[in-house]
Amino acid sequence: MPLISNVHGSPSKEDIRNIIKEEIDSANKNNKNSNKSNQVFVSHSFQGNDPDLAKTLEKELAKYNISAYLAEKEKRYGYIISNKIREAIRDSFCMVVILTNNSIISASVNQELGYAMGIERDIIPMVRTDIKDKVGVLLNDIEGEEFDSSNFEEKCRIIAEHISTLPKNKNTPSEHEQKFQVERGNF
Amino acid sequence: MNKLEEVQQKIKERGYWEIVLRPFQFQDKKFSHQQLRNWLQKHQVTNRGWYYPHISENKDYGDYYNVQGYVESYVHWSSYVENFRFYQSGQYVHYKGMQEDRINDDIPLSSQWNTSMQNPPPKQLFLEPIMALYQLTEIFLFASRLASEGVFGEQAVISIKLHNMNHRILRTLDFRRPGFYNRECHSQKIELGPFIKTPKDLESEYAKLAIDNAIGILALFDYTSNTLRDTFEKDQQNFFNKTFSF
Numbered sequence: 001m002p003l004i005s006n007v008h009g010s011p012s013k014e015d016i017r018n019i020i021k022e023e024i025d026s027a028n029k030n031n032k033n034s035n036k037s038n039q040v041f042v043s044h045s046f047q048g049n050d051p052d053l054a055k056t057l058e059k060e061l062a063k064y065n066i067s068a069y070l071a072e073k074e075k076r077y078g079y080i081i082s083n084k085i086r087e088a089i090r091d092s093f094c095m096v097v098i099l100t101n102n103s104i105i106s107a108s109v110n111q112e113l114g115y116a117m118g119i120e121r122d123i124i125p126m127v128r129t130d131i132k133d134k135v136g137v138l139l140n141d142i143e144g145e146e147f148d149s150s151n152f153e154e155k156c157r158i159i160a161e162h163i164s165t166l167p168k169n170k171n172t173p174s175e176h177e178q179k180f181q182v183e184r185g186n187f
Numbered sequence: 188m189n190k191l192e193e194v195q196q197k198i199k200e201r202g203y204w205e206i207v208l209r210p211f212q213f214q215d216k217k218f219s220h221q222q223l224r225n226w227l228q229k230h231q232v233t234n235r236g237w238y239y240p241h242i243s244e245n246k247d248y249g250d251y252y253n254v255q256g257y258v259e260s261y262v263h264w265s266s267y268v269e270n271f272r273f274y275q276s277g278q279y280v281h282y283k284g285m286q287e288d289r290i291n292d293d294i295p296l297s298s299q300w301n302t303s304m305q306n307p308p309p310k311q312l313f314l315e316p317i318m319a320l321y322q323l324t325e326i327f328l329f330a331s332r333l334a335s336e337g338v339f340g341e342q343a344v345i346s347i348k349l350h351n352m353n354h355r356i357l358r359t360l361d362f363r364r365p366g367f368y369n370r371e372c373h374s375q376k377i378e379l380g381p382f383i384k385t386p387k388d389l390e391s392e393y394a395k396l397a398i399d400n401a402i403g404i405l406a407l408f409d410y411t412s413n414t415l416r417d418t419f420e421k422d423q424q425n426f427f428n429k430t431f432s433f
Contacts, residue, residue, distance in 0.1 A: 114382050
């Protein structure tokens with residue numbers, strides 16, 4: 001049965017266009033609400049077994065209905081991260097960075113971390129115990145979870161549970177960022 | 188339209204750099220106008236003939252003055268067209284036209300350089316990679332100097348954008364350099380950062396940050412080379428020693 005009928009009992013072309021448009025708008029809206037506002041960016045190295053660690057975290061997050069964005073392996077240069085990654089970080093309400101011997105020297109992890117800090121996303125470090133002294137000064141003050149090879153899954157569960165309690169509406173500039181934007185006005 | 192508005196319009200009608208340096212945390216009216224002026228004069232980078240930032244004292248070509256909340260400077264002279272504001276919060280915002288796009292404005296760029304060292308500029312819009320490296324080095328060095336004065340507090344946020352880049356080609360004007368030829372950019376805007384850096388980080392990393400980002404820009408022209416970092420390190424050293432050929 002048509003949802004909208006004209007006086008002759010069948011939908012007009014205009015009605016059909018409106019229905020399709022509403023369907024698309026609704027799908028977009030749902031998609032936006034269900035995926036992006038509940039997304040966590042997982043920053044990790046592509047060396048060694050780090051991708052497996054990221055997948056383990058992804059599974060634990062999924063148990064709390066939180067989607068994880070894991071970057072695909074791609075070559076990156078210098079300090080420029082792709083628009084796709086920027087968008088994914090902006091669309092995520094927080095970032096978990098898995099810090100291992102591989103990731104602390106990874107250019108892409110450092111780029112992602114810098115960008116997330118720049119737009120003031122919450123950052124939760126998971127630090128392998130044997131490298132905790134090598135973590136940079138900017139992350140030293142941020143509380144995270146230490147892990148080793150025997151307890152990573154358990155630590156992921158703790159992190160996922162913690163993340164599930166965080167506010168999700170982080171897609172707007174932070175208070176400080178907004179003030180600087182106001183100061184600039186149209187300049 | 189007044190002179191400032193004319194300059195602002197000129198900057199944005201072609202390729203331009205947008206540079207934002209700011210503290211991580213906002214604090215209104217933290218510094219006096221005089222402090223801002225003193226820092227600009229003390230810390231501008233003077234390795235090239237045209238200092239970064241350029242403070243326009245000559246009213247024929249621009250101006251430099253206090254406004255409530257910030258100091259401002261603008262200039263349009265030869266191939267240089269710029270406008271910056273330095274706010275009392277410590278935020279510094281600078282729009283700078285790409286010199287490459289104004290080669291024949293008023294005084295040709297070629298007359299300022301050693302023409303025997305130059306390739307003819309292409310007809311198409313282009314980016315000169317060595318000039319980009321020098322520009323980035325000036326920005327990060329200037330940021331490092333301001334940070335050392337405590338302008339940004341514990342952490343500085345640095346964001347750099349290059350606008351109107353789509354279909355621009357890579358071209359060096361130094362005839363001795365092979366390569367770089369006709370690689371094309373397919374991004375309208377190139378964004379670098381934001382980088383969050385402590386004053387100490389900036390002091391130790393500013394030179395590397397400039398090179399990393401110059402390499403990153405060239406990658407968006409699909410240009411990569413195993414020797415590029417070495418080349419840029421030598422170019423940057425020449426910049427610091429003021430021994431560059433152009």
